Amino acid sequence: MVSFVRLSPSDAPLLATVGGASLLESHGHSAPAAVMQQYVEDHFSEEACEAELKEKANCFTAIYFNGRPAGYSKIIFNTPCPAVSLQPVTKLERLYLLKGFYDQKLGHSLLQHAIALSKEAGEKGLWLDVWTENHRATRFYQKQGFATVGEGRFTLTGNYTNPVWIMLLRYPGI
Template sequence: MVSIRRGTLNDAELLANLGKTTFLEAHGHSASPEEINEYVSIKFSTTAFETELKDPDAIFYIMAFNNEVVGYSKLICNAPHANITLQQAAKLERLYILQAFHGLKLGYQLLQHNINEALNHNQTGMWLFVWTENHKAINFYKNIGFNIVGRHDFQITATRYNPNHQMLLTFKN
């Protein structure tokens, strides 16, 4: 049984813990332990999530499988970017599923939920950044129909950046 609900301010601690775990599973080896710990301590604190959840442009979704929280996403509608020529394009800023639940197509279901929500908000497409070394994620997005349209250096610390692809999915009318 899968359920997806919108995250609220009351979910800040849950999202901080889930976000930290899923980020470390996906990216924990992408920089030195010190750099990763510095990034995680800032970006995945309860306070950081409280701030993000108060942002009216940020839409968080929390996914549960058999009543266990297994993943989350963050969607921002009308998120312009220099590489994106579409008007009213949404940014999928995060989509993470706990590693123990990979292979169950839960990521696909959460992505489809975000696509449907973007369509409900009259978006014409969706873009995202994905680490160039995360081949599993790149293939996942390519299989959905995303194309690589640019490059982005994702800042981990003041001196560490990881190369990312920028990917775009244009919605069909």
């Protein structure tokens, strides 16, 4: 059974655990180990997660499968996409699953949940950036109707960045 839970600051330990683990599982090879470790320490400590969860603009959702946390998403409403003029749009800043849940179609469920929240907020689309070498994720988003609309860089540390595709899903009728 699949369920969704909106995360609050008290869920910081869960976000730190699932967030750090799922990031390393999917992107651990995208940079030197020391860079990835520093990124996880900076962004997935319980303190960092609690601060993010307190930000009113952020909307975090955990997905559970048979009562077990399987992943999470982070969306930010009314966040302009640097590659297009369409507004208002929601940024899908994170959508991560733990590797053990990849074959359960939970990524699709979590994305559809994020899209529903975005539409309920009156947004015209959903955008994201995805590491250019994450071919699995790029194919996933293309299958969901996203189009590549630009390129950018994702900063892991002050002097280490990865190239990303900027992708956009325009909602029908817009």
